[in-house]
């Protein structure tokens with residue numbers, strides 16, 4: 168359904184990064200794998216609040232098998248969204264809830280996106296995915 | 299004495315480091331500046347040699363602390379040319395100082411009175427007035443300055459017999475433009491409005507003379523002018539300070555307390571409840587001293603030269619929207635169509651360049667400019683031409699990487 172790279176590919180690409188700059192470039196590359204949402208899908212309801220960039224998230228499928236659609240007006244955020252979704256797509260609701268996504272993202276060199284700074288919304292995204 | 303930012307830099311220990319193996323280019327000075335040794339040493343010295351509570355007298359250390367604390371007030375009064383030391387009230391910063399005035403004047407406001415601000419204000423000089431209007435039934439009105447900071451003759455109509463308060467920034471934090479401050483203040487005074495000037499973005503760059511401006515209140519933060527965080531100033535004319543009701547009450551601001559009533563202390567203490575931020579005041583005085591030691595004209599010239607250098611280089615490139623003026627500013631505020639400023643910011647950061655992306659606490663101004671945010675590089679006296687170029691080079695790289703193919 169969603170043509171996301173496998174978690175293995177994402178891990179390989181991001182874990183190979185040796186600097187912030189390399190992670191940046193890897194995220195830009197990953198961002199291209201995210202199908203964009205239509206304007207009709209970018210509703211207020213689908214928007215995740217608390218992000219400096221606009222982020223929309225749509226949860227699909229059933230509790231047995233979850234799929235996600237997402238978009239952002241910022242490219243790096245689209246890369247981060249690809250990384251997150253690749254980890255959880257196709258899993259059961261319960262499996263997703265039981266995952267330690269923060270740790271998994273930290274292992275992908277994305278910890279600087281996880282700090283609860285004033286401008287960071289990744290934590291609100293995770294909260295919504297695991298709700 | 300020739301001004302030399304390369305030598306001056308040595309007085310800022312924090313700048314002697316790299317960020318992710320790149321030279322650290324700190325260009326987020328409009329948010330907060332770094333602190334020179336003079337300031338760091340003054341704060342250390344206070345804690346190492348004469349820390350005690352002030353105004354309680356009675357012992358050796360307390361006398362020394364009180365002396366330094368009151369000398370700090372005098373230093374700051376001189377810095378802005380206040381006529382009396384008692385006209386300088388300590389606050390946490392610009393935000394608290396504005397709130398002190400907004401709460402302190404509440405008792406004088408009536409329904410349908412008008413509070414006038416400009417369209418270039420930081421939220422700190424907007425929300426307290428809006429909330430004051432909500433509490434009192436007064437109306438908040440907005441004088442629409444253009445992004446060039448221009449004054450149009452028809453702006454006069456915004457001042458009316460009901461204008462009770464006029465509050466304006468001296469320099470816009472988001473786009474670096476200077477407002478036509480004197481024209482506006484003079485106009486406001488014709489209507490006997492209280493006038494407040496937000497000097498947060500001015501004090502580090504422009505010599506300030508509150509008597510020349512002739513405003514009722516002038517407010518600023520220490521941390522944006524090489525001083526510590528958590529300390530700022532509410533300057534007021536004595537008639538203006540006299541009518542302010544204390545925003546906070548408690549110890550230190552009283553002369554006599556009984557269960558039935560309290561007699562308040564005189565200025566400045568009446569408006570300074572509780573133990574003050576003593577090391578902050580001493581640090582801020584040291585920051586004034588630091589600035590006084592510089593050739594202020596050369597310093598401003600240098601900062602404006604850096605901003606103009608960036609402006610000129612980026613203007614040549616095309617495809618970059620610049621919102622700050624070409625001249626007479628110390629920052630460059632820009633956006634690139636179809637690229638989020640947050641992405642530009644992240645790439646700049648990855649290569650050691652510290653700038654700020656976002657709305658700069660000025661949502662209405664961003665709406666006026668038709669953008670969700672801008673990228674802002676803001677300069678201070680210790681920045682170098684190499685840093686200005688580092689910013690331009692990395693920004694152009696970022697645009698290339700982020701542009702949609």
Ligand SMILES: Cc1ncc(COP(=O)(O)O)c(C=O)c1O
Nearest residue numbers: 391392393420422471498499519
């Ligand atoms: C123009 C202006 N006003 C007010 C403020 C608020 O200052 P503070 O956060 O130090 O209270 C700032 C700080 O960003 C500012 O730039």
